[in-house]
Amino acid sequence: xxxxxxxxxxxxxxxxxxxxxxxxxxxxxxxxxxxxxxxxxxxxxxxxxxxxxxxxxxxxxxxxxxxxxxxxxxxxxxxxxxxxxxxxxxxxxxxxxxxxxxxxxxxxxxxxxxxxxxxxxxxxxxxxxxxxxxxxxxxxxxxxxxxxxxxxxxxxxxxxxxxxxxxxxxxxxxxxxxxxxxxxxxxxxxxxxxxxxxxxxxxxxxxxxxxxxxxxxxxxxxxxxxxxxxxxxxxxxxxxxxxxxxxxxxxxxxxxxxxxxxxxxxxxxxxxxxxxxxxxxxxxxxxxxxxxxxxxxxxxxxxxxxxxxxxxxxxxxxxxxxxxxxxxxxxxxxxxxxxxxxxxxxxxxxxxxxxxxxxxxxxxxxxxxxxxxxxxxxxxxxxxxxxxxxxxxxxxxxxxxxxxxxxxxxxxxxxxxxxxxxxxxxxxxxxxxxxxxxxxxxxxxxxxxxxxxxxxxxxxxxxxxxxxxxxxxxxxxxxxxxxxxxxxxxxxxxxxxxxxxxxxxxxxxxxxxxxxxxxxxxxxxxxxxxxxxxxxxxxxxxxxxxxxxxxxxxxxxxxxxxxxxxxxxxxxxxxxxxxxxxxxxxxxxxxxxxxxxxxxxxxxxxxxxxxxxxxx
Amino acid sequence: xxxxxxxxxxxxxxxxxxxxxxxxxxxxxxxxxxxxxxxxxxxxxxxxxxxxxxxxxxxxxxxxxxxxxxxxxxxxxxxxxxxxxxxxxxxxxxxxxxxxxxxxxxxxxxxxxxxxxxxxxxxxxxxxxxxxxxxxxxxxxxxxxxxxxxxxxxxxxxxxxxxxxxxxxxxxxxxxxxxxxxxxxxxxxxxxxxxxxxxxxxxxxxxxxxxxxxxxxxxxxxxxxxxxxxxxxxxxxxxxxxxxxxxxxxxxxxxxxxxxxxxxxxxxxxxxxxxxxxxxxxxxxxxxxxxxxxxxxxxxxxxxxxxxxxxxxxxxxxxxxxxxxxxxxxxxxxxxxxxxxxxxx
Numbered sequence: 001x002x003x004x005x006x007x008x009x010x011x012x013x014x015x016x017x018x019x020x021x022x023x024x025x026x027x028x029x030x031x032x033x034x035x036x037x038x039x040x041x042x043x044x045x046x047x048x049x050x051x052x053x054x055x056x057x058x059x060x061x062x063x064x065x066x067x068x069x070x071x072x073x074x075x076x077x078x079x080x081x082x083x084x085x086x087x088x089x090x091x092x093x094x095x096x097x098x099x100x101x102x103x104x105x106x107x108x109x110x111x112x113x114x115x116x117x118x119x120x121x122x123x124x125x126x127x128x129x130x131x132x133x134x135x136x137x138x139x140x141x142x143x144x145x146x147x148x149x150x151x152x153x154x155x156x157x158x159x160x161x162x163x164x165x166x167x168x169x170x171x172x173x174x175x176x177x178x179x180x181x182x183x184x185x186x187x188x189x190x191x192x193x194x195x196x197x198x199x200x201x202x203x204x205x206x207x208x209x210x211x212x213x214x215x216x217x218x219x220x221x222x223x224x225x226x227x228x229x230x231x232x233x234x235x236x237x238x239x240x241x242x243x244x245x246x247x248x249x250x251x252x253x254x255x256x257x258x259x260x261x262x263x264x265x266x267x268x269x270x271x272x273x274x275x276x277x278x279x280x281x282x283x284x285x286x287x288x289x290x291x292x293x294x295x296x297x298x299x300x301x302x303x304x305x306x307x308x309x310x311x312x313x314x315x316x317x318x319x320x321x322x323x324x325x326x327x328x329x330x331x332x333x334x335x336x337x338x339x340x341x342x343x344x345x346x347x348x349x350x351x352x353x354x355x356x357x358x359x360x361x362x363x364x365x366x367x368x369x370x371x372x373x374x375x376x377x378x379x380x381x382x383x384x385x386x387x388x389x390x391x392x393x394x395x396x397x398x399x400x401x402x403x404x405x406x407x408x409x410x411x412x413x414x415x416x417x418x419x420x421x422x423x424x425x426x427x428x429x430x431x432x433x434x435x436x437x438x439x440x441x442x443x444x445x446x447x448x449x450x451x452x453x454x455x456x457x458x459x460x461x462x463x464x465x466x467x468x469x470x471x472x473x474x475x476x477x478x479x480x481x482x483x484x485x486x487x488x489x490x491x492x493x494x495x496x497x498x499x500x501x502x503x504x505x506x507x508x509x510x511x512x513x514x515x516x517x518x519x520x521x522x523x524x525x526x527x528x529x530x531x532x533x534x535x536x537x538x539x540x541x542x543x544x545x546x547x548x549x550x551x552x553x554x555x556x557x558x559x560x561x562x563x564x565x566x567x568x569x570x571x572x573x574x575x576x577x578x579x580x581x582x583x584x585x586x587x588x589x590x591x592x593x594x595x596x597x598x599x600x601x602x603x604x605x606x607x608x609x610x611x612x613x614x615x616x
Numbered sequence: 617x618x619x620x621x622x623x624x625x626x627x628x629x630x631x632x633x634x635x636x637x638x639x640x641x642x643x644x645x646x647x648x649x650x651x652x653x654x655x656x657x658x659x660x661x662x663x664x665x666x667x668x669x670x671x672x673x674x675x676x677x678x679x680x681x682x683x684x685x686x687x688x689x690x691x692x693x694x695x696x697x698x699x700x701x702x703x704x705x706x707x708x709x710x711x712x713x714x715x716x717x718x719x720x721x722x723x724x725x726x727x728x729x730x731x732x733x734x735x736x737x738x739x740x741x742x743x744x745x746x747x748x749x750x751x752x753x754x755x756x757x758x759x760x761x762x763x764x765x766x767x768x769x770x771x772x773x774x775x776x777x778x779x780x781x782x783x784x785x786x787x788x789x790x791x792x793x794x795x796x797x798x799x800x801x802x803x804x805x806x807x808x809x810x811x812x813x814x815x816x817x818x819x820x821x822x823x824x825x826x827x828x829x830x831x832x833x834x835x836x837x838x839x840x841x842x843x844x845x846x847x848x849x850x851x852x853x854x855x856x857x858x859x860x861x862x863x864x865x866x867x868x869x870x871x872x873x874x875x876x877x878x879x880x881x882x883x884x885x886x887x888x889x890x891x892x893x894x895x896x897x898x899x900x901x902x903x904x905x906x907x908x909x910x911x912x913x914x915x916x917x918x919x920x921x922x923x924x925x926x927x928x929x930x931x932x933x934x935x936x937x938x939x940x941x942x943x944x945x946x947x948x949x950x951x952x953x954x955x956x957x958x959x960x961x
Contacts, residue, residue, distance in 0.1 A: 038958045183956060236957045246952060253948050260706050280939040282946030285705055285932060290731040294698040301702025304689060327692050420948040457687040457710050460666040465681050467690025477637065478682065
């Protein structure tokens with residue numbers, strides 16, 4: 001029979017199933033396969049906080065959204081073209097985001113009476129059997145049955161066999177999008193190399209899924225998405241937490257400081273600990289501490305000894321580390337604190353994304369306790385942003401907070417990775433000798449950046465004591481002198497403010513330099529703002545976009561940038577945090593758009609907000 | 617501490633370890649004696665001053681680093697043990713000392729203390745125990761005796777006190793010892809022993825707070841009562857105490873009992889101290905009876921238990937060496953490139 005091949009520009013697939021169905025793995029495999037073809041992409045994994053929420057229920061649904069395109073993409077897409085529903089709950093909780101006319105690939109076995117009941121469908125109602133899905137193209141397949149059939153010659157328990165059913169769907173999608181499956185078979189061989197039965201069954205089922213598409217005559221069209229027009233160069237796929245870990249290793253190499261990570265497992269930051277612990281060949285020391293406080297204080301100890309001390313955490317951990325951050329501010333030693341933000345307060349929404357720790361990063365410590373703050377805007381940007389955080393920390397002798405969030409941390413995108421020789425060196429000078437004009441070593445004497453010398457234990461003649469008590473300027477001795485305290489508070493603030501002389505000026509991401517409206521963002525809203533602004537610009541709207549990496553201090557020209565626009569919109573996944581600081585520092589009547597639902601802002605929502613504010 | 621660099625050490629004196637900072641403990645505080653003994657012992661350890669780091673938390677005792685001309689950090693409450701762990705993990709060649717107190721090390725920082733011991737960093741913990749909160753002016757501490765009347769317990773404390781050495785034993789510390797501020801010789805000996813031990817050394821030092829808890833350890837330190845109330849442990853020697861050295865400890869099953877040597881018993885009937893005996897060590901740390909109770913056992917001083925276990929920093933750094941030996945030194949370009957790349961022309 002003849003088969004058509006249809007070329008598409010932009011596709012959004014959502015893989016949805018029970019949290020034990022392997023949807024994250026399926027999604028990430030399809031993502032890697034897509035990336036290797038040079039197609040641009042963005043992903044959004046979305047999973048429950050429970051490792052195995054009650055099977056078949058709505059809270060137990062785990063999803064992975066992938067958008068791929070021959071154009072550049074910056075968001076995982078507002079709506080899906082294809083929904084893979086492994087069970088009734090997965091269909092019910094994701095149908096709302098499926099485009100009219102979109103495809104549903106449904107595993108019929110996941111729509112039995114039990115699953116329908118668990119998904120809260122009324123008795124006797126099965127959406128696959130009534131006409132409620134008539135607006136969609138429904139592809140029904142009994143994945144469970146076909147998986148078992150493919151494995152009938154393998155002696156394994158049914159439960160074990162059923163674990164491979166995500167591979168059937170993956171194989172089918174590979175067929176549907178005309179893919180070569182080599183990367184996944186290699187992956188399976190490496191992952192299950194020591195368990196030949198599991199390896200074999202996964203490959204068999206993957207192949208069976210592919211063959212099902214190939215041999216079943218119902219499927220007449222295969223789809224293809226062409227390569228995206230991206231900047232020439234070598235690319236790979238990267239996730240945010242991975243990029244963060246690589247950025248830290250690169251900064252360690254470029255500064256010549258050995259990397260010490262003190263960390264306590266916490267969602268969604270744990271993957272940074274996992275990743276860094278694999279790279280001992282770079283001399284990386286990872287320390288899984290007994291708690292969040294030990295995680296940061298061990299890093300302070302390592303920093304004091306001349307290592308690059310880093311701690312990684314999420315909001316609740318930041319709260320616990322606050323006192324130790326204050327110590328690092330007083331000690332004036334390098335330290336990088338990475339906060340992969342999640343929904344709060346308290347335990348909040350551990351697996352959902354939010355940007356609600358900006359004010360905590362700014363102000364969340366006792367006393368006047370300023371620290372530079374740097375934020376990443378996309379998964380691959382974690383690499384550059386954390387490299388900058390390290391540079392500022394080391395060159396300015398100050399702790400620095402790096403902000404990411406769950407959306408960036410778990411999202412993937414193509415990355416035009418740098419060559420190590422293209423990365424700038426990070427300047428580190430340990431104090432080892434007195435300068436000509438120095439009589440004796442003074443631990444709190446300062447240079448033009450107002451940073452103090454870093455004399456590490458083991459350096460003869462530079463023995464000194466530092467601590468959390470207020471210290472006399474220059475000598476570092478304990479001081480309770482009122483005027484000295486005021487002066488030290490001023491110096492510590494000025495020191496952070498002067499970082500602004502060592503960071504780039506704020507550039508516009510797109511749009512005219514003056515105009516009706518500027519959208520000012522920070523962090524993971526980048527993709528949605530960029531896409532919305534770009535579409536509006538094509539529609540002839542005068543709108544510009546600036547995205548902040550340096551949140552404290554701000555680039556020197558930020559005030560001028562803001563005042564060039566009649567209106568400023570600050571979209572945030574919080575209740576309005578950056579906007580408070582902007583209004584405070586620049587007296588600009590900025591307007592906020594605040595979505596606090598544990599999910600990213602979509603392009604559609606962003607466009608609507610911009611248009612609405614323009615019309616006011 | 618045996619592997620710490622000992623090269624080209626100039627002859628130092630206790631004065632070389634003093635700083636120009638005025639010591640600001642209350643006159644008569646037991647901390648003065650401890651500081652003096654540490655300064656006396658340090659020159660003889662053969663460690664260059666620049667390789668010694670003293671880290672403290674918060675409390676009266678934690679002012680210690682300011683008075684020692686070494687590297688030092690006066691950190692935050694309870695976290696000295698964790699800061700020291702991070703330093704030692706990354707700079708194993710340094711001689712790292714933690715100065716902490718009963719509140720700092722056992723209350724707010726109890727968690728880090730037990731984990732440092734469990735991990736067995738080669739760090740010397742000097743825990744100054746005065747059974748009171750001195751810096752905050754006199755609240756009971758986790759080692760205060762029960763029913764203690766303090767500012768925060770006007771009707772007497774309802775807390776049960778910690779037994780610090782049993783806690784250390786429970787955390788699998790590899791060196792467990794007790795001494796007192798009023799016995800300078802013994803204190804010096806035990807500082808040397810703690811330093812010699814390769815692994816985490818937990819040295820509890822009874823320290824008198826003459827302002828808020830004066831005389832807390834009087835019964836153990838005063839000439840009149842010391843001989844009958846204390847038991848000085850010596851390796852390989854029977855457990856003998858008393859003004860006339862006429863009393864001893866014998867094990868009745870698992871229970872230590874006091875016997876009079878004059879009543880037909882000979883020293884060979886007694887418990888012979890063996891610092892390496894794990895099971896007897898458990899019993900010894902439990903000889904912690906309230907001296908207010910009639911018929912209580914004497915309080916032991918000395919090295920209760922010592923054992924050898926690989927230190928955290930050695931194993932950590934060995935792991936790095938092994939990975940580098942098998943995989944080669946990390947190549948940043950290889951890391952950034954990963955396994956799967958594509959090229960856009």
